[in-house]
Amino acid sequence: MKDDLLELLWEGLLETLYMVFWSSLFALAIGIVLGVTLVVTEKGGILEAPKLNKAIGTVINGVRSLPLIILIVLLLPLSRLIVGTSLGPTAAIVSLSIGAAPFLGRIIENSLKEVSAGKIEAAKSVGATPFTIIFRVLIPEALPALVRGITIGIIGITEFTAVAGAIGAGGLGSLAIRFGYQRFREDVLIATVIVIILLVQIIQWSGDSIAKSINKKRYKFE
Amino acid sequence: MIGIHNLTKTYKTAKGSITVLQNIDLTIEKGDIFGIIGFSGAGKSTLIRCLNRLEEPDFGTIEIGGRLVTNLNEKELRQARQKIGMIFQQFNLLDAKTVYQNVAFPLEVAGHPKRYIQQRVREILDLVQLGDKENVYPFQLSGGQKQRVGIARALVNEPDLLLSDEATSALDPQTTYSILELLKEINRQLNLTIVLITHELDVLQHICNNMAVLEKGRIVETGSVEKFFLRPESDTAKRFVSIIDHYRDKRNVMEGVGAGI
Numbered sequence: 506m507k508d509d510l511l512e513l514l515w516e517g518l519l520e521t522l523y524m525v526f527w528s529s530l531f532a533l534a535i536g537i538v539l540g541v542t543l544v545v546t547e548k549g550g551i552l553e554a555p556k557l558n559k560a561i562g563t564v565i566n567g568v569r570s571l572p573l574i575i576l577i578v579l580l581l582p583l584s585r586l587i588v589g590t591s592l593g594p595t596a597a598i599v600s601l602s603i604g605a606a607p608f609l610g611r612i613i614e615n616s617l618k619e620v621s622a623g624k625i626e627a628a629k630s631v632g633a634t635p636f637t638i639i640f641r642v643l644i645p646e647a648l649p650a651l652v653r654g655i656t657i658g659i660i661g662i663t664e665f666t667a668v669a670g671a672i673g674a675g676g677l678g679s680l681a682i683r684f685g686y687q688r689f690r691e692d693v694l695i696a697t698v699i700v701i702i703l704l705v706q707i708i709q710w711s712g713d714s715i716a717k718s719i720n721k722k723r724y725k726f727e
Numbered sequence: 728m729i730g731i732h733n734l735t736k737t738y739k740t741a742k743g744s745i746t747v748l749q750n751i752d753l754t755i756e757k758g759d760i761f762g763i764i765g766f767s768g769a770g771k772s773t774l775i776r777c778l779n780r781l782e783e784p785d786f787g788t789i790e791i792g793g794r795l796v797t798n799l800n801e802k803e804l805r806q807a808r809q810k811i812g813m814i815f816q817q818f819n820l821l822d823a824k825t826v827y828q829n830v831a832f833p834l835e836v837a838g839h840p841k842r843y844i845q846q847r848v849r850e851i852l853d854l855v856q857l858g859d860k861e862n863v864y865p866f867q868l869s870g871g872q873k874q875r876v877g878i879a880r881a882l883v884n885e886p887d888l889l890l891s892d893e894a895t896s897a898l899d900p901q902t903t904y905s906i907l908e909l910l911k912e913i914n915r916q917l918n919l920t921i922v923l924i925t926h927e928l929d930v931l932q933h934i935c936n937n938m939a940v941l942e943k944g945r946i947v948e949t950g951s952v953e954k955f956f957l958r959p960e961s962d963t964a965k966r967f968v969s970i971i972d973h974y975r976d977k978r979n980v981m982e983g984v985g986a987g988i
Protein backbone atom coordinates (compact mmCIF):
# COMPACT_ATOMS: atom_id res chain seq x y z
CA MET A 506 0.00 0.00 0.00
CA LYS A 507 2.68 2.50 1.08
CA ASP A 508 5.42 1.66 -1.38
CA ASP A 509 3.61 3.79 -3.96
CA LEU A 510 4.60 6.87 -1.95
CA LEU A 511 7.90 7.59 -3.67
CA GLU A 512 6.44 7.06 -7.08
CA LEU A 513 3.52 9.40 -6.36
CA LEU A 514 5.84 12.05 -4.98
CA TRP A 515 8.21 11.82 -7.90
CA GLU A 516 5.42 12.16 -10.41
CA GLY A 517 3.90 15.07 -8.47
CA LEU A 518 7.24 16.79 -8.18
CA LEU A 519 7.94 16.51 -11.90
CA GLU A 520 4.54 17.97 -12.72
CA THR A 521 5.05 20.80 -10.27
CA LEU A 522 8.52 21.57 -11.65
CA TYR A 523 7.10 21.53 -15.15
CA MET A 524 4.39 24.01 -14.18
CA VAL A 525 6.72 26.22 -12.16
CA PHE A 526 9.32 26.34 -14.90
CA TRP A 527 7.06 27.30 -17.77
CA SER A 528 4.75 29.54 -15.75
CA SER A 529 7.77 31.39 -14.36
CA LEU A 530 9.25 31.79 -17.81
CA PHE A 531 6.06 33.20 -19.34
CA ALA A 532 5.11 35.27 -16.30
CA LEU A 533 8.63 36.66 -16.22
CA ALA A 534 8.55 37.59 -19.90
CA ILE A 535 5.25 39.43 -19.44
CA GLY A 536 6.29 40.78 -16.04
CA ILE A 537 9.52 42.31 -17.35
CA VAL A 538 7.65 44.07 -20.13
CA LEU A 539 5.06 45.33 -17.63
CA GLY A 540 7.63 46.37 -15.01
CA VAL A 541 9.93 48.17 -17.45
CA THR A 542 6.97 49.88 -19.12
CA LEU A 543 5.64 51.05 -15.76
CA VAL A 544 8.99 52.53 -14.79
CA VAL A 545 9.79 54.29 -18.05
CA THR A 546 6.30 55.70 -18.58
CA GLU A 547 5.80 57.13 -15.11
CA LYS A 548 5.97 60.87 -14.52
CA GLY A 549 9.55 62.00 -15.06
CA GLY A 550 10.46 58.66 -16.68
CA ILE A 551 12.56 58.37 -19.82
CA LEU A 552 9.49 57.69 -21.98
CA GLU A 553 6.94 59.57 -19.93
CA ALA A 554 3.36 58.51 -20.80
CA PRO A 555 1.10 59.02 -17.78
CA LYS A 556 -2.05 57.69 -19.44
CA LEU A 557 -0.46 54.42 -20.53
CA ASN A 558 1.12 54.12 -17.09
CA LYS A 559 -2.23 54.57 -15.40
CA ALA A 560 -3.94 52.11 -17.74
CA ILE A 561 -1.37 49.36 -17.12
CA GLY A 562 -1.44 50.04 -13.39
CA THR A 563 -5.21 49.71 -13.31
CA VAL A 564 -5.21 46.41 -15.21
CA ILE A 565 -2.49 45.03 -12.93
CA ASN A 566 -4.37 46.03 -9.82
CA GLY A 567 -7.55 44.55 -11.25
CA VAL A 568 -5.98 41.18 -11.97
CA ARG A 569 -4.17 41.16 -8.63
CA SER A 570 -7.31 41.87 -6.66
CA LEU A 571 -8.97 38.68 -7.94
CA PRO A 572 -8.42 35.60 -5.81
CA LEU A 573 -6.19 33.22 -7.76
CA ILE A 574 -8.73 30.42 -7.76
CA ILE A 575 -11.33 32.68 -9.40
CA LEU A 576 -8.78 33.87 -11.92
CA ILE A 577 -7.95 30.30 -12.87
CA VAL A 578 -11.63 29.52 -13.41
CA LEU A 579 -12.05 32.70 -15.48
CA LEU A 580 -9.07 31.75 -17.63
CA LEU A 581 -10.14 28.17 -18.26
CA PRO A 582 -11.70 29.03 -21.65
CA LEU A 583 -8.44 30.69 -22.63
CA SER A 584 -6.50 27.55 -21.69
CA ARG A 585 -8.86 25.50 -23.78
CA LEU A 586 -8.29 27.86 -26.69
CA ILE A 587 -4.50 27.88 -26.41
CA VAL A 588 -3.62 24.31 -25.37
CA GLY A 589 -6.84 22.53 -26.25
CA THR A 590 -7.78 21.50 -22.73
CA SER A 591 -8.65 23.08 -19.41
CA LEU A 592 -7.30 20.16 -17.36
CA GLY A 593 -3.81 19.12 -16.35
CA PRO A 594 -0.49 20.87 -15.86
CA THR A 595 -0.20 22.34 -19.36
CA ALA A 596 -3.58 24.02 -19.10
CA ALA A 597 -2.62 25.37 -15.69
CA ILE A 598 0.47 27.03 -17.14
CA VAL A 599 -1.74 29.40 -19.12
CA SER A 600 -3.67 30.53 -16.06
CA LEU A 601 -0.63 30.62 -13.80
CA SER A 602 1.41 32.70 -16.23
CA ILE A 603 -1.33 35.26 -16.62
CA GLY A 604 -2.18 35.21 -12.95
CA ALA A 605 1.44 35.69 -11.84
CA ALA A 606 2.54 38.19 -14.49
CA PRO A 607 1.03 41.28 -12.80
CA PHE A 608 2.58 40.20 -9.51
CA LEU A 609 6.00 39.88 -11.16
CA GLY A 610 5.40 43.13 -13.01
CA ARG A 611 5.04 45.00 -9.72
CA ILE A 612 8.05 43.27 -8.20
CA ILE A 613 10.17 44.16 -11.22
CA GLU A 614 8.85 47.73 -11.21
CA ASN A 615 9.89 48.13 -7.58
CA SER A 616 13.34 46.66 -8.20
CA LEU A 617 13.94 48.98 -11.15
CA LYS A 618 12.83 51.98 -9.12
CA GLU A 619 15.78 51.42 -6.81
CA VAL A 620 18.09 52.70 -9.55
CA SER A 621 18.81 56.31 -8.64
CA ALA A 622 17.50 59.05 -10.90
CA GLY A 623 21.06 60.41 -11.02
CA LYS A 624 22.39 57.35 -12.87
CA ILE A 625 19.64 57.65 -15.46
CA GLU A 626 20.44 61.34 -15.85
CA ALA A 627 24.12 60.64 -16.27
CA ALA A 628 23.23 58.28 -19.11
CA LYS A 629 20.88 60.84 -20.64
CA SER A 630 23.57 63.49 -20.40
CA VAL A 631 25.93 61.51 -22.62
CA GLY A 632 23.22 61.20 -25.25
CA ALA A 633 22.04 57.63 -24.64
CA THR A 634 18.75 56.56 -26.22
CA PRO A 635 15.92 55.25 -24.02
CA PHE A 636 16.63 51.77 -25.39
CA THR A 637 20.28 51.98 -24.33
CA ILE A 638 19.31 53.35 -20.94
CA ILE A 639 16.89 50.46 -20.31
CA PHE A 640 19.26 47.67 -21.33
CA ARG A 641 22.65 49.09 -20.40
CA VAL A 642 21.80 51.07 -17.28
CA LEU A 643 18.40 50.39 -15.73
CA ILE A 644 18.40 46.58 -15.83
CA PRO A 645 22.11 45.95 -15.04
CA GLU A 646 22.09 48.45 -12.17
CA ALA A 647 18.98 46.85 -10.68
CA LEU A 648 20.17 43.28 -11.23
CA PRO A 649 20.72 42.19 -7.61
CA ALA A 650 17.31 43.60 -6.59
CA LEU A 651 15.75 42.05 -9.69
CA VAL A 652 17.15 38.61 -8.85
CA ARG A 653 15.83 38.84 -5.31
CA GLY A 654 12.44 40.06 -6.51
CA ILE A 655 12.17 37.39 -9.19
CA THR A 656 13.02 34.75 -6.58
CA ILE A 657 10.06 35.88 -4.51
CA GLY A 658 7.97 35.76 -7.68
CA ILE A 659 8.97 32.18 -8.50
CA ILE A 660 8.25 31.08 -4.95
CA GLY A 661 4.85 32.73 -5.32
CA ILE A 662 4.29 30.76 -8.52
CA THR A 663 5.26 27.55 -6.70
CA GLU A 664 2.53 28.30 -4.18
CA PHE A 665 0.12 29.11 -7.00
CA THR A 666 0.74 25.68 -8.57
CA ALA A 667 -0.36 24.08 -5.32
CA VAL A 668 -3.60 26.08 -5.45
CA ALA A 669 -4.08 25.19 -9.11
CA GLY A 670 -3.52 21.56 -8.10
CA ALA A 671 -6.73 21.74 -6.10
CA ILE A 672 -8.75 22.15 -9.28
CA GLY A 673 -7.15 19.50 -11.38
CA ALA A 674 -3.84 20.93 -12.50
CA GLY A 675 -1.83 17.99 -11.15
CA GLY A 676 1.45 18.29 -9.30
CA LEU A 677 2.20 18.20 -5.59
CA GLY A 678 -0.85 20.32 -4.76
CA SER A 679 -3.20 17.78 -6.34
CA LEU A 680 -1.41 14.98 -4.60
CA ALA A 681 -1.92 16.54 -1.21
CA ILE A 682 -5.61 17.09 -1.89
CA ARG A 683 -6.42 13.79 -3.63
CA PHE A 684 -4.53 11.51 -1.27
CA GLY A 685 -3.96 13.43 1.88
CA TYR A 686 -7.36 15.04 2.15
CA GLN A 687 -9.78 12.85 0.22
CA ARG A 688 -8.24 9.45 1.04
CA PHE A 689 -6.78 10.17 4.47
CA ARG A 690 -3.26 9.22 3.42
CA GLU A 691 -1.39 11.21 6.02
CA ASP A 692 1.96 9.90 4.83
CA VAL A 693 1.35 11.41 1.39
CA LEU A 694 0.20 14.69 2.90
CA ILE A 695 3.25 15.05 5.14
CA ALA A 696 5.71 13.95 2.47
CA THR A 697 4.17 16.40 0.00
CA VAL A 698 4.48 19.26 2.45
CA ILE A 699 8.13 18.39 3.06
CA VAL A 700 8.90 18.28 -0.65
CA ILE A 701 7.19 21.65 -1.23
CA ILE A 702 9.11 23.21 1.65
CA LEU A 703 12.38 21.83 0.29
CA LEU A 704 11.56 23.07 -3.18
CA VAL A 705 10.86 26.59 -1.92
CA GLN A 706 14.08 26.52 0.11
CA ILE A 707 16.11 25.51 -2.92
CA ILE A 708 14.61 28.29 -5.02
CA GLN A 709 15.26 30.84 -2.27
CA TRP A 710 18.79 29.62 -1.77
CA SER A 711 19.58 29.74 -5.51
CA GLY A 712 18.19 33.27 -5.80
CA ASP A 713 20.11 34.43 -2.77
CA SER A 714 23.38 33.02 -3.99
CA ILE A 715 23.02 34.54 -7.45
CA ALA A 716 22.24 37.96 -5.94
CA LYS A 717 25.13 37.58 -3.53
CA SER A 718 27.63 36.69 -6.20
CA ILE A 719 26.63 39.76 -8.23
CA ASN A 720 26.99 41.97 -5.16
CA LYS A 721 30.27 40.38 -4.29
CA LYS A 722 31.70 41.24 -7.65
CA ARG A 723 30.49 44.84 -7.49
CA TYR A 724 30.84 45.64 -3.83
CA LYS A 725 33.33 43.05 -2.55
CA PHE A 726 31.24 42.20 0.44
CA GLU A 727 28.33 39.99 1.59
CA MET B 728 29.93 80.08 -26.89
CA ILE B 729 26.77 80.12 -24.77
CA GLY B 730 23.96 82.59 -25.08
CA ILE B 731 20.94 82.34 -22.82
CA HIS B 732 18.05 84.66 -23.57
CA ASN B 733 14.98 85.27 -21.50
CA LEU B 734 15.03 81.78 -20.03
CA THR B 735 12.08 81.01 -17.78
CA LYS B 736 11.21 77.82 -15.98
CA THR B 737 8.21 77.05 -13.82
CA TYR B 738 7.50 73.88 -11.87
CA LYS B 739 3.95 72.79 -11.37
CA THR B 740 3.46 71.22 -7.98
CA ALA B 741 0.44 70.12 -6.01
CA LYS B 742 0.38 73.48 -4.26
CA GLY B 743 0.50 75.47 -7.48
CA SER B 744 3.29 76.58 -9.77
CA ILE B 745 6.59 78.04 -8.67
CA THR B 746 8.78 80.05 -10.97
CA VAL B 747 12.32 78.77 -10.48
CA LEU B 748 14.04 80.75 -13.24
CA GLN B 749 12.89 84.18 -14.37
CA ASN B 750 14.01 85.89 -17.56
CA ILE B 751 17.59 84.72 -17.39
CA ASP B 752 19.99 86.43 -19.80
CA LEU B 753 23.58 85.28 -19.82
CA THR B 754 26.54 85.11 -22.15
CA ILE B 755 29.51 82.82 -21.54
CA GLU B 756 32.64 83.05 -23.65
CA LYS B 757 34.47 80.14 -25.19
CA GLY B 758 37.28 78.82 -22.98
CA ASP B 759 35.97 80.54 -19.89
CA ILE B 760 35.51 78.95 -16.50
CA PHE B 761 32.23 80.45 -15.50
CA GLY B 762 30.80 80.09 -12.00
CA ILE B 763 27.16 80.38 -11.03
CA ILE B 764 26.83 80.97 -7.33
CA GLY B 765 23.79 81.26 -5.12
CA PHE B 766 22.23 79.98 -1.95
CA SER B 767 20.43 76.67 -1.80
CA GLY B 768 17.14 76.72 -3.71
CA ALA B 769 18.15 79.70 -5.86
CA GLY B 770 17.66 77.65 -9.04
CA LYS B 771 21.29 76.91 -9.89
CA SER B 772 20.78 73.23 -10.70
CA THR B 773 17.69 73.99 -12.73
CA LEU B 774 19.63 76.55 -14.77
CA ILE B 775 22.58 74.29 -15.58
CA ARG B 776 20.24 71.37 -16.33
CA CYS B 777 18.42 73.53 -18.87
CA LEU B 778 21.69 73.86 -20.80
CA ASN B 779 21.61 70.19 -21.85
CA ARG B 780 17.86 70.07 -21.49
CA LEU B 781 17.70 67.61 -18.63
CA GLU B 782 15.06 70.19 -17.72
CA GLU B 783 12.85 71.66 -20.43
CA PRO B 784 12.65 75.47 -20.27
CA ASP B 785 9.21 77.06 -20.58
CA PHE B 786 10.34 80.12 -22.50
CA GLY B 787 13.50 81.57 -23.86
CA THR B 788 16.36 80.31 -25.98
CA ILE B 789 19.71 78.69 -25.31
CA GLU B 790 22.41 78.78 -27.91
CA ILE B 791 25.55 76.69 -27.55
CA GLY B 792 28.34 76.89 -30.11
CA GLY B 793 26.04 78.51 -32.67
CA ARG B 794 23.25 75.94 -32.30
CA LEU B 795 19.89 76.66 -30.75
CA VAL B 796 19.68 73.89 -28.20
CA THR B 797 16.11 74.83 -27.38
CA ASN B 798 15.00 74.02 -30.94
CA LEU B 799 16.53 70.56 -31.27
CA ASN B 800 14.34 67.48 -31.64
CA GLU B 801 14.99 64.35 -29.55
CA LYS B 802 17.54 62.87 -31.90
CA GLU B 803 19.42 66.12 -32.46
CA LEU B 804 19.39 66.72 -28.72
CA ARG B 805 20.99 63.34 -28.08
CA GLN B 806 23.71 64.19 -30.58
CA ALA B 807 24.26 67.60 -29.00
CA ARG B 808 24.53 65.98 -25.56
CA GLN B 809 27.37 63.82 -26.80
CA LYS B 810 29.39 67.02 -26.99
CA ILE B 811 28.31 68.46 -23.64
CA GLY B 812 29.94 66.71 -20.70
CA MET B 813 28.36 66.81 -17.27
CA ILE B 814 29.60 65.99 -13.79
CA PHE B 815 27.47 65.66 -10.68
CA GLN B 816 27.67 66.11 -6.93
CA GLN B 817 26.79 62.45 -6.35
CA PHE B 818 29.11 61.30 -9.18
CA ASN B 819 26.36 59.07 -10.64
CA LEU B 820 28.71 56.33 -11.74
CA LEU B 821 27.24 52.99 -12.76
CA ASP B 822 27.88 50.41 -10.01
CA ALA B 823 27.48 47.50 -12.42
CA LYS B 824 30.33 48.69 -14.61
CA THR B 825 34.05 48.89 -14.00
CA VAL B 826 35.91 52.18 -14.23
CA TYR B 827 36.85 51.30 -17.79
CA GLN B 828 33.26 50.44 -18.74
CA ASN B 829 31.91 53.61 -17.14
CA VAL B 830 34.28 55.75 -19.14
CA ALA B 831 33.76 53.75 -22.34
CA PHE B 832 29.98 54.16 -22.14
CA PRO B 833 29.71 57.61 -23.80
CA LEU B 834 31.95 56.43 -26.65
CA GLU B 835 29.79 53.34 -27.19
CA VAL B 836 26.72 55.56 -27.19
CA ALA B 837 28.41 57.74 -29.81
CA GLY B 838 29.12 54.62 -31.88
CA HIS B 839 32.92 54.69 -31.97
CA PRO B 840 34.82 51.55 -33.02
CA LYS B 841 36.15 49.33 -30.26
CA ARG B 842 39.80 49.92 -31.02
CA TYR B 843 39.43 53.67 -30.77
CA ILE B 844 37.41 53.31 -27.55
CA GLN B 845 40.16 51.26 -25.96
CA GLN B 846 42.88 53.72 -26.85
CA ARG B 847 40.83 56.79 -25.91
CA VAL B 848 39.62 55.43 -22.54
CA ARG B 849 43.20 54.59 -21.51
CA GLU B 850 44.34 58.04 -22.59
CA ILE B 851 41.70 59.86 -20.55
CA LEU B 852 42.16 57.59 -17.52
CA ASP B 853 45.82 58.53 -17.58
CA LEU B 854 44.87 62.20 -17.71
CA VAL B 855 42.79 61.86 -14.54
CA GLN B 856 45.50 59.68 -12.98
CA LEU B 857 43.43 56.53 -12.73
CA GLY B 858 45.33 54.44 -15.25
CA ASP B 859 45.79 51.68 -12.67
CA LYS B 860 42.11 51.49 -11.68
CA GLU B 861 40.70 50.39 -15.03
CA ASN B 862 39.19 47.12 -13.79
CA VAL B 863 38.00 48.31 -10.43
CA TYR B 864 34.31 48.86 -9.60
CA PRO B 865 33.25 52.34 -8.39
CA PHE B 866 32.41 51.01 -4.93
CA GLN B 867 36.08 50.46 -4.24
CA LEU B 868 37.05 54.05 -5.03
CA SER B 869 37.29 57.07 -2.75
CA GLY B 870 35.08 60.12 -3.37
CA GLY B 871 37.82 61.98 -5.16
CA GLN B 872 38.62 58.99 -7.37
CA LYS B 873 34.92 58.59 -8.18
CA GLN B 874 34.73 62.19 -9.30
CA ARG B 875 37.83 61.67 -11.43
CA VAL B 876 36.00 58.83 -13.16
CA GLY B 877 33.03 61.19 -13.54
CA ILE B 878 35.31 63.75 -15.15
CA ALA B 879 36.86 61.13 -17.43
CA ARG B 880 33.38 60.01 -18.49
CA ALA B 881 32.36 63.60 -19.16
CA LEU B 882 35.46 64.37 -21.22
CA VAL B 883 36.11 61.13 -23.05
CA ASN B 884 34.08 62.11 -26.11
CA GLU B 885 35.90 65.44 -26.42
CA PRO B 886 33.06 67.81 -25.56
CA ASP B 887 33.13 71.54 -26.24
CA LEU B 888 31.49 72.30 -22.93
CA LEU B 889 31.64 70.85 -19.44
CA LEU B 890 28.80 71.36 -16.98
CA SER B 891 29.50 70.83 -13.31
CA ASP B 892 26.70 70.77 -10.75
CA GLU B 893 28.34 71.08 -7.32
CA ALA B 894 30.93 68.53 -8.38
CA THR B 895 33.08 69.10 -5.31
CA SER B 896 30.38 69.61 -2.69
CA ALA B 897 30.56 66.02 -1.47
CA LEU B 898 34.34 66.08 -1.15
CA ASP B 899 36.74 67.14 1.60
CA PRO B 900 38.73 70.37 1.10
CA GLN B 901 41.92 68.68 0.02
CA THR B 902 40.20 66.49 -2.54
CA THR B 903 38.18 69.49 -3.70
CA TYR B 904 41.42 71.31 -4.32
CA SER B 905 42.88 68.47 -6.41
CA ILE B 906 39.69 68.18 -8.47
CA LEU B 907 39.64 71.93 -9.10
CA GLU B 908 43.29 71.80 -10.14
CA LEU B 909 42.43 69.02 -12.55
CA LEU B 910 39.57 71.04 -14.06
CA LYS B 911 41.84 74.07 -14.39
CA GLU B 912 44.46 71.97 -16.11
CA ILE B 913 41.92 70.52 -18.51
CA ASN B 914 40.54 73.96 -19.27
CA ARG B 915 44.04 75.15 -20.11
CA GLN B 916 45.06 72.10 -22.14
CA LEU B 917 41.90 71.69 -24.16
CA ASN B 918 40.52 75.25 -24.10
CA LEU B 919 37.34 73.66 -22.83
CA THR B 920 34.54 75.92 -21.65
CA ILE B 921 33.44 75.04 -18.12
CA VAL B 922 30.22 76.18 -16.47
CA LEU B 923 30.13 75.30 -12.83
CA ILE B 924 27.63 75.73 -10.13
CA THR B 925 28.58 76.11 -6.54
CA HIS B 926 27.56 77.46 -3.20
CA GLU B 927 31.19 77.47 -2.06
CA LEU B 928 33.16 80.68 -2.37
CA ASP B 929 36.43 78.78 -2.37
CA VAL B 930 35.49 77.11 -5.61
CA LEU B 931 34.57 80.38 -7.24
CA GLN B 932 37.74 82.01 -6.01
CA HIS B 933 39.96 79.15 -6.98
CA ILE B 934 39.11 78.51 -10.60
CA CYS B 935 36.46 80.81 -12.04
CA ASN B 936 37.20 83.82 -14.20
CA ASN B 937 33.67 85.11 -14.49
CA MET B 938 30.55 84.55 -12.52
CA ALA B 939 26.85 85.17 -12.18
CA VAL B 940 24.94 85.40 -8.93
CA LEU B 941 21.57 83.72 -8.86
CA GLU B 942 19.01 84.84 -6.31
CA LYS B 943 15.49 83.41 -6.22
CA GLY B 944 15.58 82.52 -9.89
CA ARG B 945 17.01 85.79 -11.14
CA ILE B 946 20.50 86.81 -12.12
CA VAL B 947 21.27 89.70 -9.81
CA GLU B 948 24.92 90.21 -10.67
CA THR B 949 27.44 89.18 -13.32
CA GLY B 950 31.02 90.04 -14.03
CA SER B 951 34.53 89.00 -13.14
CA VAL B 952 35.19 87.03 -9.99
CA GLU B 953 37.50 89.80 -8.86
CA LYS B 954 34.65 92.28 -8.94
CA PHE B 955 32.51 89.86 -6.94
CA PHE B 956 34.99 89.91 -4.09
CA LEU B 957 36.07 93.55 -4.31
CA ARG B 958 32.78 95.27 -5.09
CA PRO B 959 29.88 92.92 -4.39
CA GLU B 960 26.59 94.51 -5.47
CA SER B 961 23.78 92.06 -4.86
CA ASP B 962 22.46 90.97 -1.50
CA THR B 963 23.61 87.42 -2.09
CA ALA B 964 27.12 88.50 -3.06
CA LYS B 965 27.39 90.81 -0.06
CA ARG B 966 26.24 88.07 2.28
CA PHE B 967 28.70 85.60 0.81
CA VAL B 968 31.58 88.03 0.98
CA SER B 969 30.68 89.20 4.49
CA ILE B 970 31.03 85.61 5.66
CA ILE B 971 34.67 85.47 4.61
CA ASP B 972 35.32 88.96 5.92
CA HIS B 973 33.89 87.87 9.24
CA TYR B 974 36.29 84.94 9.43
CA ARG B 975 39.22 87.03 8.26
CA ASP B 976 38.57 89.52 11.08
CA LYS B 977 38.17 86.76 13.57
CA ARG B 978 41.44 85.17 12.50
CA ASN B 979 43.24 88.53 12.69
CA VAL B 980 41.93 89.01 16.21
CA MET B 981 42.98 85.55 17.27
CA GLU B 982 46.41 85.88 15.73
CA GLY B 983 46.76 89.30 17.36
CA VAL B 984 45.96 87.85 20.75
CA GLY B 985 48.40 85.02 20.16
CA ALA B 986 51.16 87.46 19.26
CA GLY B 987 50.61 89.41 22.43
CA ILE B 988 51.26 86.54 24.77
Ligand SMILES: Nc1ncnc2c1ncn2[C@@H]1O[C@H](COP(=O)(O)OP(=O)(O)O)[C@@H](O)[C@H]1O
Pocket residue numbers: 738739740747765766767768769770771772773774
Ligand atom coordinates in the same frame (compact mmCIF):
# COMPACT_ATOMS: atom_id res chain seq x y z
N1 LIG C 1 11.27 68.69 -10.15
C1 LIG C 1 10.91 69.73 -9.35
N2 LIG C 1 9.62 69.94 -9.04
C2 LIG C 1 9.25 70.98 -8.26
N3 LIG C 1 10.10 71.86 -7.74
C3 LIG C 1 11.40 71.72 -8.01
C4 LIG C 1 11.89 70.64 -8.82
N4 LIG C 1 13.23 70.75 -8.92
C5 LIG C 1 13.57 71.83 -8.21
N5 LIG C 1 12.48 72.42 -7.66
C6 LIG C 1 12.47 73.64 -6.85
O1 LIG C 1 13.10 74.65 -7.57
C7 LIG C 1 13.89 75.47 -6.73
C8 LIG C 1 15.30 75.57 -7.25
O2 LIG C 1 15.90 74.30 -7.17
P1 LIG C 1 17.40 74.01 -7.64
O3 LIG C 1 17.54 74.46 -9.05
O4 LIG C 1 17.71 72.60 -7.34
O5 LIG C 1 18.20 74.98 -6.67
P2 LIG C 1 19.73 74.99 -6.26
O6 LIG C 1 20.46 74.03 -7.13
O7 LIG C 1 20.15 76.41 -6.44
O8 LIG C 1 19.79 74.60 -4.82
C9 LIG C 1 13.78 74.90 -5.34
O9 LIG C 1 12.83 75.64 -4.62
C10 LIG C 1 13.29 73.50 -5.57
O10 LIG C 1 12.50 73.07 -4.50
Ligand SMILES: [Mg+2]
Pocket residue numbers: 771772773893
Ligand atom coordinates in the same frame (compact mmCIF):
# COMPACT_ATOMS: atom_id res chain seq x y z
MG1 LIG D 1 21.49 72.25 -6.70
